Amino acid sequence: MPKQTIGFVGLGAMGYGMATHLVKTGYKVHGYDVFPASVERFAAAGGIPASSLRESAEDKQFYICMVASAPQAQEVLFGESGIVQYLPQNATLIITSTVPAYYVQSVANELVSRNRSDILLVDSPVSGGTFRAAAGTLSLMSGGSEEAISSAREILQDLSDENKLYLVPGGVGAGSNMKMLHQVLAAIHILAASEVIGFAARLGLNARQTEERIRSGKGWTWMLENRFERMVAEDWNPGASALTIILKDAGIITTSARQANFPTPLSSTAEQIYLAALSQGYASKDDSAMVRQYFPTPIADVASPADIDTESAFQLVLDLSLGINLVAAAEAIGFALHLQTDFPQFYDLVSNAAGGSRVFNEHANEMRDGLGEKGTTGETLDEAIARLEKVVQKARDMHVPLHLGNAALSVLLLARRRVDGGVPSTGVVRVFS
Template sequence: MKTMASKPNVAFIGLGAMGIGMAIHLLDDGFPVTGYDVNPMTLERLLAMGGLSATSPKECVQDASLIVCMVANSTQTEDVFFADATGAVFGLAQNAVVVLCSTVAPGFPVKLLDRIHREFQRSDIELVDCPVSGGTIRAARGSLTILSSGGKEGLSTAQPLLKSMSETLYEIEGGLGAANKVKLVNQHLAGIHIAASAEAMGLAATLGVNTKEFYEKALKSPACSWMFENRVPHMLSNDWTPHSAISIFVKDMRIVTSEGLLQDFPLYIASATERLYQYAARLGYERDDDASLVRIFLGQTLSLVSEATRFQTLDDHHSTELICRLLETVHTLAAVEALAFGHKLGISVRTLTSIISNAAGASESFKKIAPMIWAGDFSSGCTIAETRDILKDAITLAQMHNYPLQLTATTLQLLHQAVVYGLGEEGQPALLKLWTTSALSADR
């Protein structure tokens, strides 16, 4: 009779909203898990589910061959590993593999491993960067999307653990940090799409459009994005329970724009979006759901989008169509900016298209324009001049109601710039030339 091979011991550091679900799922899947977190309540929950708890990162990792780090950011990661006497680096078992699941700047995993190797003389330690997405429910179900990159041995050792936690697991070529480059592009798009959804829904409510009916129409149109479909119901119900807090996108958009600064790469729409999240955080919304960003567009009537679900149905086809075109256009410019940025980071359009089309950064605009850019087709579809004129109408309508269209205004300026550069009669994929003159074909 065959006996089942025992699964390796796992140290799980960072038992926040997603981390605790991931850790409990690993327990359910037969992995012995020891956890550490600064919140004693999450440790009690892990203990109740059959796990073990530790009083420090050092104690947590001592018997583990796999260490999952799921803290909020790079600063917390450094504290976890290098804090005097209690840091994980002082307790790492021989040949342990660190699985870094936090979303961090692409260069950070390399720096972290280099410090472990050089400063602490632990060249036996492997590290893989494996940013995750999918939210708390999917974390608990083991159905996350995980991007992974790093050395072959580390990835091979970590694979059973990663497969247990994921429904979709990608291995990104390019070495340590490549996975976080792809995650960076995805977060660029996801953050913009939430903000664009908020801007559009606020405009619809301000114009007196029934917001529930508008949402249902937009879902079936080229204006739709994954984030629009997922987050607008929160706006319609005035539900700011933090499934994903504004603070997460304050952090993630900062990572995006900081990388743009590091690469000397202009990120017009991402930078405008970052300012919206920062403003919302300063208003005190930091811990609320990211869909609550809509409130910064609504003045004194913060629940207007929810209230507008009860507005009498109006035959306002023009406003509905204009807002849909507005969303579609912002999504299109965001897609072009993201693809150009990914290219700058060394990630091919082919890779980005295959992953992001099925991730939280997806939109109908992305799915349409990415293959055109990949194929070098800059003439198809609506011309840049025609697109600009549509947005001009939207801006004019919003001005009549003193409604702020920050992302739309940024998008319009980019379209104006493209026309000035002589691109007006070319198709929307030619907007790529605002960021780069090189082709982004699949083999580059």
């Protein structure tokens, strides 16, 4: 069966990868972007250039919207030249942009109020980065009516890895909420990568050796592994993953959390530091440039001098990573439970995508199920507190900021006011329950 014809808007880093992959897979893709250069690049890669939103939408039974934000999506869909007025009857509209759940639900309502309830709306944010976008192996979190999902399914499957198309129950908004929960971990881990490696540099540790040891051990996060090369090469201009992107996602998290009256102290701390960096001119730089908030010169220049105790220093760095990752996992899991998310799906998604950490992957289920007498982390809440306190004190003595380390410690200590210090350290999740 020949592949369908698709309209596509938003040919940025992710969108270009997705659209060109669809072209390679056999679709006829009519691509549009506000930047003509992006359209030209797409045409050069075999795509069909559209010269206007209207041209991208007319007669297209399938349409993918991959712009960067909800305001952009609103303009693309319902603005003066908005595509909704041009889409044919019963078209399938797939929004792959990362937007708040309440926004995509407002799109469904606006389609009704504009007498276009014939349009089949799929809420399907993605995760995985530009490489997986171009390879068609993204993780997709898709919500919508049965009819809409069924219509979009082949395209969704072609964009995603075999096991990474998550059909999220709950209709339009459920996909975006799942992505938002995933981004709780992503938003924290991105800043944590800079905080951990910046702290290591302050301690005089060689960056590459530190990253290799953390990657191969309990402190691993997908984000640290992914961002490290750009961090060490200072490959920031323009950013492969611009600060503004994760800042936008952090805003979706904290705004959604406020609507749900749910605390997200680490996401919020990360967001505030991203905002501070924004005002320092980091908007378009790669988010791995956040290492500058912790270390003033290139980390590549740090070579462990002979006179430092490398093992103790490394232990501090590892403990910082573990402490942040523990509380990050608790925050994301607490929020997921609060939103009554399908937990196995949430776990499967996060542990196989950019939000993954070894701490999350190994202990998330214990956090959900509650605590046995013996936890799987091998340490009590009091022991986790003691380890992180040592790190935070060392950084303080050295006048090094540790925004997330300190925020994580506050959460652990607040948890300690509620539960006995002898429970397994995963018990920190109870502060959110």
